[in-house]
Amino acid sequence: MTANGERMTESEVLEHRKERAEAVDYKMVTFSLAGKDYGVDIMNVKEIAKAGKFTFVPNAATFLRGVYNLRGEIIPVIDLRVFFHLPAEKKEEDALENTLILRIGEQVLGVIVDNIDKVVGITSSSIQPPHPIFGDINIKYIRGVVENQGRLYIILDAIRIFSPKEEEKHTITESPAVSFAAPEVITQAVSSPERQSAASSDLGFIKETLSAFRKFSATEFNDEWVSARFEEWKAQKKGKDLQLKDAEDADAYLAGFFSPFSGAFWSDEYANAVFAILPDLPSKNINVWNPGCGKGHETYSFACILRNRYPEAHLKIWANDADLLSISTAPNMVFDLEDVPEFCREYMVKGRNGYGFNQTIRDSVVFEYHDVLNANPYPELDIILARDLISFLTPGDQSRVFADFSDKLKRQGVLFLGRNEKPPLSDEWKPIGNELVSAYARAE
Amino acid sequence: MRVEYINPFVEAAFNVLKEVLNSDVKRGELYLKSTTMPVLGVAALVGLAGDVEGRVLFDMSKATALAVASTMNGEDITTMDELAKATITELANMITAQAVTKLHDLGFKFDLTPPALFTGDNMEVSDHEVEALIVPMEIPQGKVEINVAIRERA
Amino acid sequence: MKTKEDFPSINAREPDGKKPDGSSYRILVVDDSMFVAKQIGQILTSEGYDIIGTAADGEQGVEKYKELHPNVDLVTMDITMPRMDGITALEHIMTFDKEAKVIMISALGKQDLVKKSLLLGAKNYIVKPLDRKKVLERIHQVLSK
Numbered sequence: 001m002t003a004n005g006e007r008m009t010e011s012e013v014l015e016h017r018k019e020r021a022e023a024v025d026y027k028m029v030t031f032s033l034a035g036k037d038y039g040v041d042i043m044n045v046k047e048i049a050k051a052g053k054f055t056f057v058p059n060a061a062t063f064l065r066g067v068y069n070l071r072g073e074i075i076p077v078i079d080l081r082v083f084f085h086l087p088a089e090k091k092e093e094d095a096l097e098n099t100l101i102l103r104i105g106e107q108v109l110g111v112i113v114d115n116i117d118k119v120v121g122i123t124s125s126s127i128q129p130p131h132p133i134f135g136d137i138n139i140k141y142i143r144g145v146v147e148n149q150g151r152l153y154i155i156l157d158a159i160r161i162f163s164p165k166e167e168e169k170h171t172i173t174e175s176p177a178v179s180f181a182a183p184e185v186i187t188q189a190v191s192s193p194e195r196q197s198a199a200s201s202d203l204g205f206i207k208e209t210l211s212a213f214r215k216f217s218a219t220e221f222n223d224e225w226v227s228a229r230f231e232e233w234k235a236q237k238k239g240k241d242l243q244l245k246d247a248e249d250a251d252a253y254l255a256g257f258f259s260p261f262s263g264a265f266w267s268d269e270y271a272n273a274v275f276a277i278l279p280d281l282p283s284k285n286i287n288v289w290n291p292g293c294g295k296g297h298e299t300y301s302f303a304c305i306l307r308n309r310y311p312e313a314h315l316k317i318w319a320n321d322a323d324l325l326s327i328s329t330a331p332n333m334v335f336d337l338e339d340v341p342e343f344c345r346e347y348m349v350k351g352r353n354g355y356g357f358n359q360t361i362r363d364s365v366v367f368e369y370h371d372v373l374n375a376n377p378y379p380e381l382d383i384i385l386a387r388d389l390i391s392f393l394t395p396g397d398q399s400r401v402f403a404d405f406s407d408k409l410k411r412q413g414v415l416f417l418g419r420n421e422k423p424p425l426s427d428e429w430k431p432i433g434n435e436l437v438s439a440y441a442r443a444e
Numbered sequence: 445m446r447v448e449y450i451n452p453f454v455e456a457a458f459n460v461l462k463e464v465l466n467s468d469v470k471r472g473e474l475y476l477k478s479t480t481m482p483v484l485g486v487a488a489l490v491g492l493a494g495d496v497e498g499r500v501l502f503d504m505s506k507a508t509a510l511a512v513a514s515t516m517n518g519e520d521i522t523t524m525d526e527l528a529k530a531t532i533t534e535l536a537n538m539i540t541a542q543a544v545t546k547l548h549d550l551g552f553k554f555d556l557t558p559p560a561l562f563t564g565d566n567m568e569v570s571d572h573e574v575e576a577l578i579v580p581m582e583i584p585q586g587k588v589e590i591n592v593a594i595r596e597r598a
Numbered sequence: 599m600k601t602k603e604d605f606p607s608i609n610a611r612e613p614d615g616k617k618p619d620g621s622s623y624r625i626l627v628v629d630d631s632m633f634v635a636k637q638i639g640q641i642l643t644s645e646g647y648d649i650i651g652t653a654a655d656g657e658q659g660v661e662k663y664k665e666l667h668p669n670v671d672l673v674t675m676d677i678t679m680p681r682m683d684g685i686t687a688l689e690h691i692m693t694f695d696k697e698a699k700v701i702m703i704s705a706l707g708k709q710d711l712v713k714k715s716l717l718l719g720a721k722n723y724i725v726k727p728l729d730r731k732k733v734l735e736r737i738h739q740v741l742s743k
Contacts, residue, residue, distance in 0.1 A: 368447060374573075460727060517636070549709070
């Protein structure tokens, strides 16, 4: 459909396709307010949430819904519909609102909208200047309007809306009281420096989406894979429509990332590969830490392998996960014998509901509900098994947790990471794994 | 915290509160917290010993503590006097003891120490970096947070 | 109009706490919690029992028992107490008076504690939270033997 609403001719379709093939250099998260479509620069969007239970702040502006506890950080939450004097559906007290978590400079805040749609990539040159007729809201808050796939999006200038001077002006017409600490006024610097080439900005956008939708942080721990995957992705998509629009797309991109046999027993072949990599360990007591163990399949697999590799040693494996549901089932798992790989079978015993692991294995594993970001009481460790854990932490947390790994691992210890993860500084670590198994020891 | 320890505490909290307050008790979602400072105003502490070391902390606002003490004593209690304090510590004691009993049946040998009560005025909690499991309980008298920090004895 | 009080109650019976001769059974309550002592006291007094003493730890409990003996019909004994726990106090009392009637009242219900207490001579074991009916039944049971 053209802007006039007429059906397109073939040449117009080709023309349209050509337009779209032009570099996407602006990505926005789209949402709706009072029936109209809006967008905000994805660089300003930290994450998307469904939130409820805002703590009311008395004597604040009417558009300030309250404050919200975002995993320990207290952020103000604005109801954008109230802010723009738009009609808003009154929800029940505890009902969850569709919330965009924005980061503007140092300030993090939540913004309530009617519905959050998807991520749309456009060329910034196609953004038209705002015309009063397009908006129900004050034109000064609109960066521009753009059309995409038959829909008209009003792009909000988030920085202008939430900068201190604007807020005061806005509040004065509302109520006398001042609300919360306003964000700093940010200039052009907020735009990603990666706007140079279309390709690098494409990858940059993809990384942003992976972070927002799947909490995957592309950093030195996995950049080799992320970049290689990007080339694959481009080829797959034949250079078009590269952007990840929603969670499904993010999952499709990440499909090849995960380590073999995630959430399942390891195959005999994989187990043999791991067995071959495990070095001789001098200690009589072997201490193992397995954070992010999920339901415990990898823990049990690893325990059997260790039993075989170090028959004389006393094994202690601390396996934890911050997902209560998964970790709760781990200690008492039962299976059908045919679902258990060969190398584990000698450690199984028949119980009432199926086969479970024998006392020797069970005594060597302690499953704990534990968040790897919190302090842990573990002694020095011989082995750390952390597959696909680091990549799903924020960059700051990644460094912190990895530093903890480095601290706690003995001089001659072994570190297992996800298949597509690697440690940052290569002089400290040397790879001792292979294609299937990502393992590292300290370089001499 | 070891998975097997969780249910006994959750169940004990639920059972004892329900029985002692004779009312509906709702459990909130469990979560993990990094520091162990109580936040609401009145904290009853029961020490744990045996196979593990640690403590269970019962955290509630003063208003909730007074309301709970009133219900448990069948009379109106308006200040945190000796009786009110004894009532709240006994509540903490009963919940912890029931959890310890259940854990004993599961093969984990815990012991508990006599409880202590801290109120806002004499709150002195050392900020030792320990992870705690939080079990939030909603009762008619308000919110009670049960904060369990346990460490295996080496 | 006749009120309820004008009619004799159908289930008229003597309160449990009263002995056949009309006097009350004498109870010693040992518990470090003021709340529990008050609670047990209220339950028992309402049924005609006489609380002749309370003690806040095992040591005090043993002392009081020796002082008041032979005028103590029954002792209720908590387990988790400072200075001397209830099991040790039980042991001392049983050594002093092998006819002593002691009922353990504790928040802990561990099997090994129950067994140990009964083996040492306790007549019964009640787990807190206290249920009025259960407390009265058990105490009555022990005193009727």
